[in-house]
Amino acid sequence: MKKELKVGIIGSGGIAKVHATAYSKINLVKIVAVSDIVKERSESLAKEFNAKAYTSYESMLKENELDLVSVCTPPFTHRDITLDVIRSNINVICEKPLALNSREAKEMVEEAKKRGLYFGVDFQNRFLPQHVKAKELLDEGAIGKLVQARFRVGYDILEALPPSAPMREWLFDKKKSGGGVLMDIGSHWIDLSRMFVGSEAEVVSAEISKNIENVEVEDNAMILIKFKNSVHALVDVSWTQQNGQWPVELYGDQGTILCNFGEQTIVLYTKNKKYSKDGKLKVVTPPLPEIGEPHEYLISMFVSSIVNKTQPPVTGYDGYKAQEIIDAAYKSANEKVKVIL
Ligand SMILES: NC(=O)c1ccc[n+]([C@@H]2O[C@H](COP(=O)([O-])OP(=O)(O)OC[C@H]3O[C@@H](n4cnc5c(N)ncnc54)[C@H](O)[C@@H]3O)[C@@H](O)[C@H]2O)c1
Known part of the structure; x- marks a missing residue:
């Protein structure tokens, strides 16, 4: 036993x-x-x-x-x-x-x-059903060779966190949190970019901004990553969006995969012969796996x-590699440079 x-x-x-x-x-x-x-x-x-x-x-x-x-x-x-x-x-x-x-x-x-x-x-977030299915489709070649990817997440942090939430004791304090939206939800979405692209970052450039009154950390960030396998990814994270969407978009040379967070759906547009006998663009909505609660x-x-x-x-290595990209993004935004990793 x-x-x-x-x-x-x-x-x-x-x-x-x-x-x-x-x-x-x-x-x-x-x-x-x-x-x-x-x-x-x-x-x-x-x-x-x-x-x-x-x-x-x-x-x-x-x-x-x-x-x-x-x-x-x-x-x-x-x-x-x-x-x-x-x-x-x-x-x-x-x-x-x-x-x-x-x-x-x-x-x-x-x-x-x-x-x-x-x-x-x-x-x-790697184990949200739509992400698991999208990765499976990508790995089996459903959209051909991945060329470009976008990872977006946005919501209203002040609305999401009630004034009594213990998280408020540290989330907006840079010494305790290490940074704002980029460290918080950004770390997840940067990890997703590594997982889907299946490579390590080579060049990082980023912009960050602060918009919420009396909050010292950044609340918006856009990070452009060139991966070593030449795929370009845009990670776009926001704490100030109303009705923000959380899509993952994967663009290959034979098709596109769009994942939607809110409704947890996935749509595959593909010319791949497995799905499209005549090689014309077909739309497929594959069923999602039953994963349960991702944590x-x-x-x-x-x-x-x-x-x-x-x-x-x-x-932990994945946590470290995500952190490397976050560090590079802060450096790029603060020093107005492209960072080569
Ligand atoms: N994976 C996710 O999606 C996800 C979601 C929420 C939070 N988190 C992460 O989890 C961590 C905690 O977040 P939370 O929302 O639970 O915050 P929280 O503020 O609700 O809880 C943190 C707790 O840690 C306690 N604490 C602080 N220092 C301590 C110490 N030295 N020893 C023992 N306890 C100590 C605090 O008193 C508090 O109760 C953060 O890193 C956050 O980013 C991850």
């Missing part, structure tokens, strides 16, 4: 509950302990998931023989906490953005590698990787 994995969670705010819910649905896992510097938060999460509450994550790591820890704290704590977890020889999933910058992220990746530990990052999917796949000693679906 396979051993039960003992799990701990650091940070007991908004996303911690999503991790706890995901773990609670996996047979081979027991949530043993949770922590938060705010006592009421760790106690409330612990009560809900029948775990022990801590205010010190260091004590939590020392007193329990944990196999896996989720780091669900704000970005400025990710490096130190994740390194402490790794140095306690415990596998870890860290929330996005992985760190405040790529230097920190690299340190975390190298330490986990040195110790042979599993290190994941919560880029769950839950990612976490269950990560646990399965530990148990079966296989490659996790998304790793």
Whole structure:
């Protein structure tokens, strides 16, 4: 019989509950302990998931023989906490953005590698059903060779976050968040660009702007990436859009894939012979896979990787490479230069 994995969670705010819910649905896992510097938060999460509450994550790591820890704290704590977890020889999933910058992220990746530990990052948007299907179609050649891609996401951050949301304690404070929309939702959409393009960034140029009164971090960013395989991608992220759309658009030399976030649909326009016998442009709306909630999917796949000693679906390395592009985008926007990676 396979051993039960003992799990701990650091940070007991908004996303911690999503991790706890995901773990609670996996047979081979027991949530043993949770922590938060705010006592009421760790106690409330612990009560809900029948775990022990801590205010010190260091004590939590020392007193329990944990196999896996989720780091669900704000970005400025990710490096130190994740390194402490790794140095306690415990596998870890860290929330996005992985760190405040790529230097920190690299340190975390190298330490986990040195110790042979599993290190994941919560880029769950890879597992939205329309993205999973789009990647499958792209990989089977449904639109031929990918030439150009666009990744857009936009919403109204002030409307999305009620004034009482704990996230407001750190999200708009550059020292704690590392930056604005580019670090927050931008890290996800940059990760999607790497996943779909299937290559690493070579040249990055970006523009950022600040529009919200009394918010010191950027709320809009457009990043143009030339990947090493010559594909061009535009990542366009906004915290100020009303009725913003979240499309992923993939343009190949034989067709186009359009993913829609809101309705979770996908449309394929293709001249590929598999779909179009006469070689004329056909419109196909393929059925989407049943993935379930994407955080839950990612976490269950990560646990399965530990148990079966296989490659996790998304790793700390992906978090590091996304962070490299974010760093380059800030440099490009602030210094008005193209950044070669
Ligand atoms: N993957 C996603 O889609 C997604 C969604 C939301 C948030 N996140 C990320 O998750 C992280 C946390 O976000 P959140 O929305 O849960 O924020 P939150 O503010 O709701 O919760 C963070 C919690 O961490 C606690 N904390 C701070 N320092 C701590 C420490 N040293 N030890 C223990 N606890 C500590 C805070 O008291 C707070 O309760 C961020 O990096 C955020 O970007 C990811």
